[in-house]
Amino acid sequence: MIDLSNLEAWFVTGSQHLYGPETLKKVEQHATEVARGLGASLEMPIRIVAKPVMTSSESIYQLCQAADSSKNCIGVITWMHTFSPSRMWIAGLKSLRKPLLHLHTQFNDELPWSTIDMDFMNLNQSAHGDREFGFIGARMRLKRKVVVGHWKDADVHSEIGAWMRAACAWHDAQHLKVARFGDNMRNVAVTEGNKVNAQIDLGYTVNGYGVGDLGQCVQQVTEAEINKFTADYDDAYAVVESLRKGGGKRQSLLEAAKIEIGLRHFLEETGSQAFTDTFEDLHGLAQLPGIAVQRLMADGYGFGAEGDWKTAALVRAVKVMSHGLKGGASFMEDYTYHLKDGAQVLGAHMLEVCPSITNEKPSAEIHPLSIGGKADPVRLVFTAASGKGVNASVVDMGNRFRLIVNQVNVIQPQHPLPKLPVARAVWIPEPNLKVAATAWIHAGGAHHTVLSCALTPEHLENFAEMAGMECLLINAETTIASFVKELRWNDMYHHLANGF
Numbered sequence: 001m002i003d004l005s006n007l008e009a010w011f012v013t014g015s016q017h018l019y020g021p022e023t024l025k026k027v028e029q030h031a032t033e034v035a036r037g038l039g040a041s042l043e044m045p046i047r048i049v050a051k052p053v054m055t056s057s058e059s060i061y062q063l064c065q066a067a068d069s070s071k072n073c074i075g076v077i078t079w080m081h082t083f084s085p086s087r088m089w090i091a092g093l094k095s096l097r098k099p100l101l102h103l104h105t106q107f108n109d110e111l112p113w114s115t116i117d118m119d120f121m122n123l124n125q126s127a128h129g130d131r132e133f134g135f136i137g138a139r140m141r142l143k144r145k146v147v148v149g150h151w152k153d154a155d156v157h158s159e160i161g162a163w164m165r166a167a168c169a170w171h172d173a174q175h176l177k178v179a180r181f182g183d184n185m186r187n188v189a190v191t192e193g194n195k196v197n198a199q200i201d202l203g204y205t206v207n208g209y210g211v212g213d214l215g216q217c218v219q220q221v222t223e224a225e226i227n228k229f230t231a232d233y234d235d236a237y238a239v240v241e242s243l244r245k246g247g248g249k250r251q252s253l254l255e256a257a258k259i260e261i262g263l264r265h266f267l268e269e270t271g272s273q274a275f276t277d278t279f280e281d282l283h284g285l286a287q288l289p290g291i292a293v294q295r296l297m298a299d300g301y302g303f304g305a306e307g308d309w310k311t312a313a314l315v316r317a318v319k320v321m322s323h324g325l326k327g328g329a330s331f332m333e334d335y336t337y338h339l340k341d342g343a344q345v346l347g348a349h350m351l352e353v354c355p356s357i358t359n360e361k362p363s364a365e366i367h368p369l370s371i372g373g374k375a376d377p378v379r380l381v382f383t384a385a386s387g388k389g390v391n392a393s394v395v396d397m398g399n400r401f402r403l404i405v406n407q408v409n410v411i412q413p414q415h416p417l418p419k420l421p422v423a424r425a426v427w428i429p430e431p432n433l434k435v436a437a438t439a440w441i442h443a444g445g446a447h448h449t450v451l452s453c454a455l456t457p458e459h460l461e462n463f464a465e466m467a468g469m470e471c472l473l474i475n476a477e478t479t480i481a482s483f484v485k486e487l488r489w490n491d492m493y494h495h496l497a498n499g500f
Helices: 021-039 058-069 088-095 118-123 126-139 154-173 195-204 211-219 224-236 250-270 292-299 309-321 432-443 457-468 480-498
Strands: 007-012 046-049 073-080 100-104 145-150 177-181 207-208 274-277 302-305 327-340 344-348 361-366 378-381 386-398 401-411 424-429 449-452 469-474
Touching: 007 021, 007 058, 007 145, 021 046, 021 058, 021 073, 058 088, 073 126, 088 126, 088 207, 100 126, 100 154, 100 424, 126 211, 145 154, 145 327, 154 309, 154 344, 154 457, 177 250, 177 401, 195 207, 195 401, 207 211, 207 250, 211 250, 211 274, 224 250, 250 292, 250 361, 250 378, 274 309, 274 469, 292 302, 302 309, 302 327, 309 386, 309 449, 309 457, 327 424, 361 469, 401 432, 424 432, 432 469, 432 480, 469 480
Parallel strands: 007 046, 007 073, 073 100, 100 145, 177 207, 177 274, 274 302, 401 469
Antiparallel strands: 327 344, 327 449, 344 424, 361 378, 386 401, 386 449, 401 424
C-alpha cells in the first residue's frame, strides 16, 4: 500500500566557473562522495541522487524544472561547496515547487592546519558560500529546511532523514484521494472544513460517495475471498471462541470479512488511499466496519471516523512518513481522563484503532455497539505499546489550516481493563495534562487525532513547513502564557500574509 522504492531526493551542489576546471572537477568528486555517504545512512528512507554541479543560471533553472516534472523526485537538497553567486539561483528557486533542504556542511570536518593554503581555501568555501545561498532563500522568503553540521554526523543524518520522510508524505498528498462515505456527523463543527481550500493548499481531494455504493461492492464479494480473509483472521489474531469455526457468532466474522473485502475493492477501484465513514449512515452494511478499518490502516490507508476527512488525510501522511519505522500510527480520540496519579489520557474509539501501535497479539472480539442500529461489530482489542510519541490534529481555522502537535509518553495502564471492549492507548501529555489540555483547547485542537510512537515533532514540523501550514507544538517547555501569545502572533501573521 505504501511504496517508497521509486522515490528519490536530488542532491545539488553549487559552484561557479571562476575557480577553473580542476577545482570544479574536485567539487564534483566531493559532491558525489557526500551524496553517496548520506544515501548509505540508515536514516534515509529513499535514494539520494547526485546531480551535476550547478555553475549557471540556465542549468539551475533547467534542473528545477526537471525536479518539478519528475514523478520520482520528492525534493531537492542543496549544498554550496564553493562560493556560488546566488543571483544565478533566483530563476530556478522561483520556479521550484518541490520541497527544498539547504545543507550547510563542508567536505572536510577539520582543517589541515600545517598545510592549508589558498588553493584549499578556494575549494572549501561552504562557510560563506552557504551564507550567500541562505541570503537568497531569506530574501525570496522560500519555504525551506536548513541543516547544519558535517555530512557524516549522525544528527545531520537524522535531520535530513526526517525531512525526507515529510517530503515523501507531501509528495503523496499531491495525489491523495480521500473517499467519504456519508456526510459529517450531525452538528459536529471540528470535523467540518473547506475541502476546496484543502485541495488548493494541501493537494489532496475529498470525494463523496453514497454508502449504498459501498454496500453494492460488499455484496459482490465471493465466498472464496471471504474464506481466505477469515483464515487470515484465525491465524493472525487471538479469535474469541464465539467467532471461531463452529462458534455461535462465526457469521458475524464472515460479515466483517465481507465488508473489509468490499471496502478494499472500492478503494482500489476509486484510487483512494484514505477514507471516512459514519455510524449514522450504514445503508447496505450489516455492521459498522471495525476490524476492516483497523486492518486497512495497518496496511497504510488513512482513516477518519464520523466524516472527519482532515484526520483521514493526516493519518495517511503520518503512515507515509513513518513507513519502515517501529512504533506505528493510528487514528485516535482523546476519550476520557484519569485525573489522579500524574493525570493520564485514555485514548480509544468505538472500534477503529490501528494494530500497528501494539506489540501484543490483538484479540478478535465481538461486542454490542449501542449506536448505529446495526448488528454487533467485530473488532480487534489490544493496548498500545509504551513509548515516546506525538499526538497531532489538523483543524480548519477559516483562513488557514492549523496543525497542533503534542509530545506524549504512552504508558501501560496501571490497572486491567477487562470490560473495555475496544483497542486503547494510555498516555501522559507533555508537559502535563493540565497545561497540554489548556493549550490544546486554546488552539482549537480536535478530539480526533493521529497517535504515533514512530515519529517526532520534527517530522510533522517539516511537513507543515512544506504545506505552508501553521504548526503549534505542545511539549515539555510549553507554558500557557507563551502559548497564548504565540496564537495571537500567528493570527496576526496569517491575516497579514493572506489578507483580511
